[in-house]
Amino acid sequence: MRFFTTEGPVRPDRHYSLPPLSRWNLEEVLDLINQEKYFLLHAPRQTGKTSCLLALMEHLNREGRYRAVYANLEIAQTAREDVARGMRAICGTIAAAARLYTGDERLFAWNEEALAARSAEGMLGGLLESWSQHSPQPLVLLLDEVDALVGDTLISLLRQLRAGYTQRPTAFPQTIILCGVRDLRDYRIHASSEAEPITGGSAFNIKAKSLRLGDFSAGETRTLLLEHTHETGQVFTPEALDRVWELTQGQPWLVNALAYRACFEIRTARDRTQPITRELIDQAKESMILERVTHLDQLAHKLQEPRVRRIIEPMLAGTEPGEVAEDDRQYLVDLGLLRRDGAGGLIVANPIYREVLPRALASGPQDSLPRIAPTWLNPDGSLNPDALLDAFLAFWRQHGEPLLKSAPYHEIAPHLVLMAFLHRVINGGGTLEREYAIGMGRMDLCLRYGAVTLGIELKVWRDGAPDPLTQGLMQLDGYLAGLGLETGWLVIFDRRTGQPAIAERTTSSEQISPQGRRIQIVRA
Incomplete structure (x- = not known):
């Protein structure tokens, strides 16, 4: 076979x-x-x-x-x-x-x-x-x-x-x-x-x-996956076929790796009478990322190179890369980390890489995290967003300052520490998706845990810049609208010089967004 x-x-x-x-x-x-x-x-x-x-x-x-x-x-x-x-x-x-x-x-x-x-x-x-x-x-x-x-x-x-x-x-x-x-x-x-x-x-x-040599097209990706159906009779649901393309954008190794795990490693899928579903593809994706398989680990290792950092760090922060040599930009395209979108701009090559890059960078802070009791869970095991907010505020006040020093990219150190904390949360059975808004000064996170979906926007307040609250609320409205949510978090990391210690300046409050959504404002 x-x-x-x-x-x-x-x-x-x-x-x-x-x-x-x-x-x-x-x-x-x-x-x-x-x-x-x-x-x-x-x-x-x-x-x-x-x-x-x-x-x-x-x-x-x-x-x-x-x-x-x-x-x-x-x-x-x-x-x-x-x-x-x-x-x-x-x-x-x-x-x-x-x-x-x-x-x-x-x-x-x-x-x-x-x-x-x-x-x-x-x-x-x-x-x-x-x-x-x-x-x-x-x-x-x-x-x-x-x-x-x-x-x-x-x-x-x-x-x-x-x-x-x-x-x-x-x-x-x-x-x-x-x-x-x-x-x-x-x-x-x-x-x-x-x-x-x-x-x-x-x-x-x-x-x-x-x-x-380019990646697979959408048609080629589908043709390859259907080889398995022709060989075994086991079908992919239309949603699963679309999900493979969405996650990989045709990167050949990723396509094969996702399909192999979904079809040959996940026990329930070995029954060839059962279809390969979108859920199985997502399960395969999560296991690949958690195991840091060799292909993904090689990409993560590249993040240590100065010419890679000069581009990836501002992209993750949502800021413009600035003056970067064309050879450096093309180098990341040649490596397959980035690709050019339809308008000619640079974006991370696919959603799996988009998740792997910050997760790899957050591994240092994550390894440094203290033991945290899951106080954010209800007695039935579901996620309580209000309890999660309280847990994060307590964690940030106590551990934020020292953990910032463990982050490899200084400009996005707060983002990495927050993501490290959220990874502890989702280890119990959730997912964390990331959106980069290059040039918009933000990073968006979507935490999914059971029936709960939480949209989070991260902003940084730097020296010489105005308070990002107003812009952040407008941007978060757009992000939450895309997720179909009426509530969310706006987290503003204050990185201006001369500020009080993190434990003293970390606060939270509720505010209504311009489009009427209930937003938890976290100033950290």
Whole structure:
């Protein structure tokens, strides 16, 4: 029986999958190869790049016009600045790939000849020259994980490819495709004697084009999910199909991960006579996030990078990122953390990432939280919003000051501490959804616990700015209207200098919004 896979590359005999070559503009790729071009393929991790390269290799070899070989260069990453070690690893990998995919054993001998004649710094060029001269068809070399290489090893690779470029196709590969997460400009090329990186283009100015492998479309997402129905007879409800697309926006790993958990891990769903429902998809989403599965953990780790923080921190705070280099913005798009909306602005790529990012940042404060008794629950286990407000005020007065220091992003430290507190609340069986309002100076939270839905808006009062109460009430009206609620919280964190201690300035009051809603105002 086939199943959804997140480990890649896909095997159609074992995994539900879309035809890999259907995700490229294959005609464009073949035109580039026919024109003897060298080009790049890049996309975020776990989006199907390797599956596409392997499918392209199989397609080319089946056609017979070219001899194509795929090689993963990640093994050479540990060489870092040791060029001799790195080049031996790269050439050995290519030789092993040629033996595996084409049965050609000669590359091992050519490696030794190239090393003796040109030393390690030139052996890749020597290998590719000998191989091309003895190949009955022009060579197409597909090099994966190239951006895993760093420093002088990467520079040597790129410059040897550039040096042999003019000899193609009779004495060098007709086409070389470099594949990785990042576009060439973000390759980690550093010269040991310089503080600033050398730009990618200076070492590889023969690149004809950079192709980006996109996420699934809504139609492709649905087609993939329905593979399971065709195989097992188990149906997805229309709401479940819509929910997968809504949560993932077609990110391939997320689509497969949600579907695998819903169809194969949740016990009740193993009965193939029972449909996969929206509730099962939401349950799968929550378990993925709580477990910090590897894919999501890798994204969370990126939040520590300064160039990521410069953009993500103001986005979470609801403020404009300000002057940020285009390369930094594109870097987050290339990583898959952000995407451009229809108007060209940057937004978090999908709702799951939107939830993971602040939850990861709040993990420090959450781990630092004291033991809190669930005084917000009624005797029947339902949520009491008034008791929750009292519990938060008591918690904030006592623990807010020290916990702010445990938050990794200073500008949104209060937001992270509040979210850490609310995560303790929902651990009993609720959810916390987040909306970022970039440029509007706010973050919106929606806490759902049983039959209770609570809309919360967070604002920050900073030096030189007016009291955000009036604007916050108007904005909260709009948010609550979308949720269909008549009550909510407006939490204003006072971050102005010279204010009394948190325990002294934290207060709450009730006020009617411009549209007649009953709002609890928290000043913290």
